Amino acid sequence: MISLTRSIPIQILIIEALFRRLSPNHRMLPKLREEYNKRKKGLAGENKIDYYLEFLPPNQFHIFHGLRLICDNRPFQIDTLLISRKFILLIEVKNISGKLYFDEVYKQLIWTNDDGDEQVIQDPLEQVKRQSRQFVKWIGSHHNIPIEHLVVIGNPRTYIDPKSGPVYRNHILHAHALEEKVQEISSNYQTDLLSHKAFKQLTTQILNSHNPLAIDPQKTYQYSSSDIIKGIQCPKCEKFEMKRVQQKWACPHCKAASRNAHKQAILDYLLLIKPSITNRECRDFLKISSASTAHHLLMSMGLSFTGSNKSRKYFIGKDKVVD
Numbered sequence: 001m002i003s004l005t006r007s008i009p010i011q012i013l014i015i016e017a018l019f020r021r022l023s024p025n026h027r028m029l030p031k032l033r034e035e036y037n038k039r040k041k042g043l044a045g046e047n048k049i050d051y052y053l054e055f056l057p058p059n060q061f062h063i064f065h066g067l068r069l070i071c072d073n074r075p076f077q078i079d080t081l082l083i084s085r086k087f088i089l090l091i092e093v094k095n096i097s098g099k100l101y102f103d104e105v106y107k108q109l110i111w112t113n114d115d116g117d118e119q120v121i122q123d124p125l126e127q128v129k130r131q132s133r134q135f136v137k138w139i140g141s142h143h144n145i146p147i148e149h150l151v152v153i154g155n156p157r158t159y160i161d162p163k164s165g166p167v168y169r170n171h172i173l174h175a176h177a178l179e180e181k182v183q184e185i186s187s188n189y190q191t192d193l194l195s196h197k198a199f200k201q202l203t204t205q206i207l208n209s210h211n212p213l214a215i216d217p218q219k220t221y222q223y224s225s226s227d228i229i230k231g232i233q234c235p236k237c238e239k240f241e242m243k244r245v246q247q248k249w250a251c252p253h254c255k256a257a258s259r260n261a262h263k264q265a266i267l268d269y270l271l272l273i274k275p276s277i278t279n280r281e282c283r284d285f286l287k288i289s290s291a292s293t294a295h296h297l298l299m300s301m302g303l304s305f306t307g308s309n310k311s312r313k314y315f316i317g318k319d320k321v322v323d
């Protein structure tokens, strides 16, 4: 059973909004493209393992994707966490291409990329072991349950050198071998260590403690509000000059029409400018003059809000916005 689904990382949503709304010669764009490609690749690997985990018996496992917990004020992220009544499994996903040799003596990963260049990179097994230690601390001593860890390589064409040390051979695998590996680990543990009630409580405790990363986009990606292009973007020609005509958006350039083009614009504002928007800010950003139209558009988004009349602030989610 999937208890926490994997959502698109906030950084990917922000960068996509920046691609839409920064001028094509903005100095940050090369860096943004680089980070975007890296994150998309990572997400593709994670989605691949999600597919293989779907084959596991849903009543035996609760699965959490993209879990972020905090222990002793230090956050740690687990790509995928599986809990059962017999054991817990942490999975770190890597989507590296090329050839991987895991050197057990020096605990290093030697990566040969597709061009044949060799370099030492961070050992993902050490990474997941560290997360495992943090998780043990987080869960506390009242749950006496074994905790296992694995590193899954998302790219099926990556060559994992079979000469890698035995510890690595036991803990590193391709995504397609994951289901079988989980069954193998499962067969090592016969006893239910968590009661049905404790299993359910632990699931709830984990879900309630999930603390998604909040980032300051302008600080992280080094742009200012004035860099952001205002207006409604035409879904066809991508110019930002759509006008409100008879309850629709019309593009004076390519004559395309849209009913919903404002939705992307309002979400872009919330992602790139600040996490809340007022009626006045909406009119300014969408380049419209009517307060009642802005009210109607904001209400149609199903956003949460606080305050009334001119001081009303709209935002995504249930939490009150402090800004």
Ligand SMILES: [Zn+2]
Pocket (backbone or CB within 6 Å): 234, 235, 236, 237, 238, 239, 251, 252, 253, 254, 255, 256
């Ligand atoms: Zn157009």
